Amino acid sequence: MNVKNILPVLCSVLCFQIPSCFGADSVAANEYLTGDQTIVSATGLFELGFYKPGNTSNYYIAIWYKKIPGNAVIWIANRDKPVSDKYVSKLRISSDGNLVLVTNVSKTPIWSTNLNYNRSEPVEVVLLNDGNLVLREKSSSSSPLWQSFEHPTDTLMPDGKLGFSKVTNSTQILTSWKNLQDPGTGLFNIERDLNASQFIMLWNKTEQYWSSGLWVPDQQIFSLIPELRFLKTQLYSFSYVDNENESYITYSVHNPSIVTRLVMDVSGQLKQLTWLESSKQWVLFWSQPGQQCEVYSYCGTFATCNQSSLPYCHCLQGFVPNSVMEWNLNDYSGGCTRKNKLICEGGKNGDKFSVSPSKVLPEHPHFVSTSTTVGECESACLRNCSCTAYAFDDNGCFVWFVDLLNMRQLADDSGKTLHIRLAASDVDVQTSSGNVKLVIGVTVGLGMGLVVAVFGLVFVIYYRQKRRFLKAAKNMQHSLARFAYRDLQSATKNFSQKLGGGGFGSVFKGILPDSTVIAAKKLERMKHAQGEKQFRAEVSTIGMIQHVNLVRLRGFCSEGSERLLVYEYMPNGSLNTHLFKRENTQILSWIVRHQIATGTARGLAYLHEKCRDCIIHCDIKPENILLDAEFCPKVADFGLAKLVGREFSRVLTTIRGTRGYLAPEWISGDAITAKADVYSYGMMLFEIVSGRRNIHITNEARLDFFPTWALTKITEGEDVLSILDPRLEGEAEKEEVMRICKLACWCIQDEESQRPSMGQVVQVLEGLLDFDMPTIPRSIQMFGGNTDSPMFFSEFSSTQYATQTTSYASATQNTTTNMNAISQL
Structure with missing residues (x-):
């Protein structure tokens, strides 16, 4: 036979058995997948095949991101029925039109789409570009017979549905994995509340621990998720549909290039994750509930959840994890078990109680009486072998006859004291162990010479300090760490750099013992401003705010009058260094500048619109925009205006010393809103374009004000690239430069109601929103060459201030701007 005739036959045979050999995105009725064979979506983003998690020996039919490292899984078919050998297992279309997973040894399918398909039309299964696996008739691609988007596992993809079908009485539910290596059905799920227009999270399908709140049609949000208002104007649009056939929530992305997924995590939290290509990692965009310890029974029985430490879960005294292996996989559902069994009697060798303060008490207490004393309450528990703990307060005596569940450790003393029943040996071991160590210590101390003792003391101090510091550094990875002042003093070499x-305040570079680089900020203007408890409460609030464009707070120090905040270190420094310093700095390309402007806007929009309480920065300027190793912008010092409290009025004096960023309402004395940040951001946009300060005083004592000059050039029809930073040599997109200048002009309007929100700013920068050129604000024209303007200086007499403010108010009272196109937006 001729070789030319053999090759086509051979290729057809191979492709018949291995659809992926020709890069196919579908499986026909006469094909199947087995072993290492896969199908890939047309764009190459998603892949379907046999998936093996971690070090297990189990295989699952799954869909994952092919182009993203780590193979993040978005859907699994046989999550509770894994197969052990992928080479004897096949995913194929059965004779009755169903997609099934079968093995050579099983007579019935391991998994099936379970359709009642009675037609003779041939069918095929296709992996679409959005990650949806559909089973459809080959002759028609309109309505799928079955699709994975209607049967999600733990992930809701854009355009997927989560809700309830009123026709089939079926629900779409997101259910967490058991742990990081077991995709089986876990304990946490989110589903549509069949009794109200809301979504709820359940533990073990019984205990509700979170609710979205009712749907508010007028505002297009759920009442307990105000973040949706932010998400609708930013990256995503969430929609709630309720008609005669179905009721569900779905979401879409504004930019098709955005890779995102909504996951019911093993932590019991619903997490919106977005892929950040620059850092090659998934970034947490938002999550519910906001704190891990709000998840019901996250730590299991006889364990407590502590939000201020990692890991969050800790066994109570006298208890150990039921499964150390599961705890290492972040599966704490098994809880803890006793080290020693109870003897069921009191006395010297019987059961005793350990005291555990500052607790949110366990579920399902049994009320005894209001008139008993603490001693009688303890006796009531000891008399019953099933009693595991008791608590006594002004409300009376409460005892528990079941496993202790859903306990939380509080950072302050606001919680209750729980008395936990233990075998006497588990209570006494702490005291006896301490006595033994004391005796040994004294004996060793007496037996060694003075020099050795001094050396040993120095070593112990150093070791403990280093251990404490390393522990704080480890905790910084996911939660706030509390540092001792002397530790930060050591890390920063006595605040020398x-x-x-x-x-x-001032910021100093520091290096922790584990080589982690930090930036420690000494809040010099708030000594004695707040007590320890109030300061920690405010810092905790700031520390919970996380966004890719916000500098992350890692820890804090509060000792005596010293208040410090510890941040992640930004290797490329602040934006002003790259914009205004001409020596030894990298010239920022236009693409990078546009990315910095967009990222900064996203961070501010998050503070203004996503946080439960709007956070106004009050000091937006290039010095407060920091750049990481990839020049990703991060807004710094957010929340400090709130943190300093009453001292803020004194800090404002320094802020007014920053010329050129103050909104008119700062000067006129009106109430400050988030639109003050919008004004400052608009001023900063001009500096990003020009690469120079907006305000420049020449040798002839003449003031050059760049925004006035630039906007005049634009309105006169000159080439917009003429106002660009000369170092860029005209290398920029003319349309983008024009859009940013128009946007800056919109941001600095005199009336705050005529300025955009930061959400709208982001939409403009992403090309999703357009508007006409606003008129140049009257105040900018008026003060463009006035070096005495209060907009640019703060250190002047009260008489001068009153005169300037009155003049400004008079001049701007009748200001009119042609904003018809903008107001319609």
Whole structure:
């Protein structure tokens, strides 16, 4: 036979058995997948095949991201029925039109789409570009017979549905994995509340621990998720549909290039994750519930959840994890078990109680009486072998006859004290162990010479300090760490390497013992401003705010009058260094500048619109925009205006020293809103374009104000690239430069109601929103060459201030701007 005739036959045979050999995105009725064979979506983003998690020996039919490292899984068919050998297992279309997973040894399918398909039309299964696996008639691609988007596992993809079908009485539910290596049905799920227009999270399908709140049609949000208002104007649009056939929530992305997924995590939290290509990692965009310890029974029985430490779960005294292996996989559902069995009697060798303060008490207490004493309450528990704990307060005596569940450790003393029943040996071991160590210590101390003792003391101090510091550094990875002042003093070499300073204090570079680089900010203007408890409460609030464009707070120090905040270190420093310093700095390309402008806007929009309480920064300027190793912008010093409290009025004096960023309402004395940040951001946009300060005083004592000059050039029809930073040599997209200048002009309008929100700013920068050129604000024209303007200086007499403010108010009272196109937006 001729070789030319053999090759086509051979290829057809191979492709018949291995659809992926020709890069196919579908499986026909006469084909199947087995072993290492896969199908890939047309764009190459998604892949379907046999998936093996971690070090297990189990295989699952799954869909994952092919182009993203780590193979993040978005859907699994046989999550509770894994197969052990992928080479004897096949995913194929059966004779009755169903997609099935079968093995050579099983007579019935391991998994099936379970359709009642009675037609003779041939069918095929296709992996679409959005990650949806559909089973459809080959002759028609309109309505699928079955699709994975209607049967999600733990992940809801864009355009997927989560809700309830009123026709089939079926529900779409997201259910967590058991642990990081077991995709089986876990304990946490989110589903549509069949009794109300809301979504709820359940533990073990019984205990509700979170609710979205009712749907508010007028605002298009769920009442307990105000974040949806932010998400609708930013990356995503969430929609709630309720008609005669179905009721569900879905979401879409504004930019098709955004890779995102909504996951019911093993932690019991619903997490919106977005892939950040620059850092090659999934970034948490938002999550519910906001704190891990709000998840019901996250730590299982006889364990307590502590939000301020990692890991969050800790066994009670006298208890150990039921499964150390599961705890290492972040599966704490098994809880803890006793080290020693109860003897069921009191006395010297019987059961005793350990005291555990500051607790949110366990579920399902049994009320005894209001008139008993604490001693009688303890006796009531000891008399019953099933009693595991008791608590006594002004409300009376409460005892528990079941496993202790859903306990939380509080950072302050606001909680209750729980008395936990233990075998006497588990209570006494702490005291006896301490006595033994004391005796040994004294004996060793007496037996060694003075020199050795001094050396040993120095070593112990060093070791403990390092251990404490390393523990704090480890905790910084996911939660706030509390540092001792002397530790930060050591890490920063007595605060010798200053990175910068501002209205709230100075920032110093430091290096922890584990080589982690930090930036420690000394809040010099708030000594004695707040007590320990109030300061920690405010810092905890700031520490919970996480966004890719916000500098992350890692820890804090509060000792005596010293208040410090510990941040992640930004290797490329602040934006002003790259914009205004001409020596030894990298010239930022236009693409990078546009990315910095967009990222900064996203961070501010998050603070204004996503946080439960709107956070106004009050000091937006290039010095407070930091750049990481990839020049990703991160807004710094957010929340400090709230943190300093009453001291803020003194800090404002320093802020007014930053010329050129103050909104008119700062000067006129009106109430400050988030639109003050919008104004400052608009001023900063001009500096990003020009690469120079907006305000420049020449040798002839003449003031050059760039925004006035630039906007005049634009309105006169000159080439917009003429106002660009000369170092860029005109290398920029003319349309983008024009859009940013128009946007900056919109942001600095005199009336705050005529300025955009930061959400709208992001939409403009992403090309999703357009508007006409606003008129140049009257105040910008008026003060463009006035070096005495209060908009640019703060240190002037009260008489001068009153005169300037009155003049400004008079001049701007009748200001009119042609914003018809903008107001319609």
